[in-house]
Amino acid sequence: MHCEAVGKRYGAGRWILRDVDLRIAPGEVLAVTGGNGSGKSTLLRILVGLSRPSTGRVTGRPREIGYVPDRFTAHDRLTAASYLAHMGRIRGLSTAAARDRADLLIDRLALVGGREAPLRTLSKGNAQKVALAQALLVPPGLLVLDEPWSGLDASAHGVLGELIDEVAGEGGAVVFTDHREAIAAAHATGGYAIAEGRLTRRGGPGPGAVAGVVVAGAAVVGAHEAVELVLAAPEAGAAPAGPAWTALPGVLSAPHDGPGSAPHDGPGSAPYAGDDREVQVVLADRRHSDAVLLAALQHGWSVRSVRSVGAVRSVPPAHGAGGGPADGGAAHPRHPDGPALAAARPTSDAGRADR
Numbered sequence: 001m002h003c004e005a006v007g008k009r010y011g012a013g014r015w016i017l018r019d020v021d022l023r024i025a026p027g028e029v030l031a032v033t034g035g036n037g038s039g040k041s042t043l044l045r046i047l048v049g050l051s052r053p054s055t056g057r058v059t060g061r062p063r064e065i066g067y068v069p070d071r072f073t074a075h076d077r078l079t080a081a082s083y084l085a086h087m088g089r090i091r092g093l094s095t096a097a098a099r100d101r102a103d104l105l106i107d108r109l110a111l112v113g114g115r116e117a118p119l120r121t122l123s124k125g126n127a128q129k130v131a132l133a134q135a136l137l138v139p140p141g142l143l144v145l146d147e148p149w150s151g152l153d154a155s156a157h158g159v160l161g162e163l164i165d166e167v168a169g170e171g172g173a174v175v176f177t178d179h180r181e182a183i184a185a186a187h188a189t190g191g192y193a194i195a196e197g198r199l200t201r202r203g204g205p206g207p208g209a210v211a212g213v214v215v216a217g218a219a220v221v222g223a224h225e226a227v228e229l230v231l232a233a234p235e236a237g238a239a240p241a242g243p244a245w246t247a248l249p250g251v252l253s254a255p256h257d258g259p260g261s262a263p264h265d266g267p268g269s270a271p272y273a274g275d276d277r278e279v280q281v282v283l284a285d286r287r288h289s290d291a292v293l294l295a296a297l298q299h300g301w302s303v304r305s306v307r308s309v310g311a312v313r314s315v316p317p318a319h320g321a322g323g324g325p326a327d328g329g330a331a332h333p334r335h336p337d338g339p340a341l342a343a344a345r346p347t348s349d350a351g352r353a354d355r
């Protein structure tokens with residue numbers, strides 16, 4: 001999805017956003033921070049299509065969008081369960097599937113007052129939980145959350161983090177706002193700040209962040225602490241017999257996989273001076289890296305180097321751009337123009353009226 005030179009002003013008022021360029025790739029979790037009134041909610045409304053940009057355009061918006069606005073005011077007599085079942089049906093679920101999904105989300109978010117509480121009786125935090133649940137009734141290709149942590153109790157904080165990871169792990173993109181850098185750093189894979197209408201990329205986010213890498217087409221999806229293993233084949237000249245790298249538990253990518261697929265070029269084949277053995281570069285989840293090394297050693301490979309890559313996020317083949325295990329499962333730089341982006345489900349960009 002791409003916001004291209006997006007600008008926004010309400011009527012003849014000041015420019016709230018100017019020249020915003022933003023690409024969002026599947027599997028990314030982007031935090032947008034900024035002070036009160038800086039335009040965060042405005043940007044989110046443009047992303048989901050509720051507000052039309054005054055200049056520029058948004059393309060590649062996924063079909064399924066989950067949106068949690070900053071305020072979810074529910075004056076309704078409907079119960080939480082009925083509301084969610086109704087919303088699920090609007091999104092194409094059968095009544096039974098909508099109820100099941102709603103029940104699951106209500107349980108996970110521990111809605112106080114329960115599923116039969118009328119919406120209008122819910123506290124701010126519990127209404128926020130219902131808003132979150134409605135955004136997740138069907139797996140969103142884009143999940144947009146406006147200050148989702150505000151008002152949530154501590155236990156729901158953890159669940160929200162899990163839900164975000166799950167959406168991203170399934171190849172959905174997530175964008176959320178918050179005032180607090182710490183929250184952004186803990187949950188996002190990339191960050192932006194808005195000030196004076198300009199959106200600027202922030203430096204590396206914190207522990208939950210992805211250190212610049214998306215693995216498209218990995219056999220295992222989700223967030224990983226990854227290790228890069230550079231392995232040298234048993235002997236020079238021969239097609240290296242190795243384990244089926246990507247079939248090993250925890251392997252996220254191995255550019256040249258399978259028997260007889262000797263690496264001849266690309267990132268996996270850079271020869272070392274004085275050693276022309278073929279080289280395989282394996283990106284593995286850290287928890288499995290010892291087992292991968294053991295498998296390599298058992299097949300006669302030797303270890304050139306082991307390097308911690310930090311956090312990476314892997315997305316499934318359907319969302320990759322030809323980087324699946326079948327063609328090598330490459331680790332792509334998390335760059336706006338990175339190949340993973342090409343898999344964004346294209347949709348029309350029919351803007352809807354401003355609220």
Ligand SMILES: Nc1ncnc2c1ncn2[C@@H]1O[C@H](COP(=O)(O)OP(=O)(O)OP(=O)(O)O)[C@@H](O)[C@H]1O
Pocket residue numbers: 010016034035036037038039040041042043070355
């Ligand atoms: N529908 C509207 N009509 C006119 N002005 C608006 C409208 N919506 C927002 N604004 C103005 O646009 C500016 C940005 O508002 P926005 O809600 O996007 O900021 P924000 O960064 O989300 O703020 P906060 O952190 O306080 O929620 C504010 O000055 C606000 O008053």
